[in-house]
Amino acid sequence: MVDDLRKHLNQLLEKVNGLHCIVITDRDGVPVVRSVTEKAPQLALKPNFISTFGMATDQASKLGLGKNKTIISMYSSYQVIQINKLPLVITFIGSDNCNTGHILALESQIDPYLKDLESVVLDAP
């Protein structure tokens, strides 16, 4: 199952110009599946970076606009798109000029694989 998903993520990675990596983690930033190119910044793949999203999305959900779904962070040379699929978090890292809309559209193509992964993460002690 995970091999299929990894293969699928690799294919998605090739579809979007400037997309460096797709990582599926739990809310603590522990990677479950990841597909990474050599251009991805190693610092952004560390759990302490990814787990910040868990807190940020919780706080953003308190703004009275409903549950927070996505956080897009633009940096000088990278963009980080994180999607709330709690207990899972999908993180995309791309170049600053990468097609954000195209990355957001990938969500629907990853969704079908998440149900099985969710149960794995929930069952984990």
Place this chain on the structure above:
Amino acid sequence: MEKDLDKVVEEIMATSNVSGCLFADHQGLCLAAKGTAHVDSAGIIVAISEQACKLQPNLKPPTVSLESDQKICLIQRHGTITGAIFKLKT
């Protein structure tokens, strides 16, 4: 702020056989969408126009026409803005 864009969208939608239209910025983020055009397709529409531009980078961006049995989708890029019009075939 987006009054002018809304006016253009209304004008396009008033044209016969047009079922939807969509505008997106260079990052693939939707600026306006109406009718059958779905907000989520903004990124893919921009990606299609980007790929088409690579065919002849020295010329101005081409108009891309995607045709199915009943519909036509026309994609045109102008500067940083990409527009798509969904038309019914006559």
